[in-house]
Amino acid sequence: MQHIGVVDTTFSRVDMATAAIDELKASHTGFKIIRRTVPGIKDLPAACKILFDTEQCDIIMALGMPGAQPIDKQCAHEASLGLILTQVLVGKHIIEVFVHLDEAATDKDLQKLALTRAREHARNVIALLYSPQSLTRHAGAGLREGFEDVGPARP
Numbered sequence: 001m002q003h004i005g006v007v008d009t010t011f012s013r014v015d016m017a018t019a020a021i022d023e024l025k026a027s028h029t030g031f032k033i034i035r036r037t038v039p040g041i042k043d044l045p046a047a048c049k050i051l052f053d054t055e056q057c058d059i060i061m062a063l064g065m066p067g068a069q070p071i072d073k074q075c076a077h078e079a080s081l082g083l084i085l086t087q088v089l090v091g092k093h094i095i096e097v098f099v100h101l102d103e104a105a106t107d108k109d110l111q112k113l114a115l116t117r118a119r120e121h122a123r124n125v126i127a128l129l130y131s132p133q134s135l136t137r138h139a140g141a142g143l144r145e146g147f148e149d150v151g152p153a154r155p
Contacts, residue, residue, distance in 0.1 A: 002031040002129055005051040005060035011040045012065035014111050016097060016118035020061055023122035028130060041066055041098070042075055045082030052090045059129050060094045063118060068102035076100070093128055097121045099146070117146030 004024060008017035021033055034055045038047045041064035051057045062083055066076035076098055083094045097118055104110035124145070127134050142150040 002059075003055055003057045004031050004033050004125060004129070005048065005055065005057035006033060006035045006063070007044055007047045007051065007060060008035075008037050008063040009040050009043070009065065010037060012063065012099075012114075013101070013107075014065065014099070014114035016063040016065075016099070016114050017061075019115045020063065020097070020118040020122040020125075023119040024125065027123055027126045031129075040064075040075070041079040042082070044079055045086045048083065048094050049086050049090070052086070052092060057092070059092060059125055061097055061118075061121060061125055062094050063097045065099050065101060065114065068100065072101070093125075095121050095125055095128070097145075103146075113146045120145040 006017050006020055008015070017035055017037070021035065024033060034051060034057060036047050036051060038044060044062045044064055048060045048062055051060055064076070064079065066072045080096060083096050087094050099110070099114045099117055101110065104113050140152050142152050144150060
């Protein structure tokens with residue numbers, strides 16, 4: 001049985017993990033979901049590494065919501081580097097699902113963006129885990145999780 005980790009934060013203003021888990025369950029069956037919640041985005045890499053080591057996760061979604069200030073952008077970058085390092089160390093994917101607070105003008109838009117991005121990335125998790133070759137047909141397609149797809153560049 002495959003194990004999918006879902007790690008989110010208390011700092012986030014939207015419960016993206018529940019939306020991701022709902023999408024995972026709707027998209028496929030036959031796996032176990034392990035959810036963990038940590039205080040902030042810089043805690044995500046350690047939580048992911050722990051899940052790989054203790055729960056034998058095959059793939060993990062790391063969901064976070066950095067603030068809009070320069071220090072928040074720096075923290076998001078550091079968390080991202082930690083997630084990349086963890087992926088390299090364990091040889092498994094961590095799908096980073098960050099929604100920056102300044103990506104949306106209103107709380108309603110923020111909630112819609114966060115939930116949509118979480119669900120769309122959950123579908124990517126299923127694809128990476130069960131049929132990674134299926135993503136190849138979308139190479140260069142300009143897909144955007146949470147926003148309208150932009151399509152491929154045209155000459």
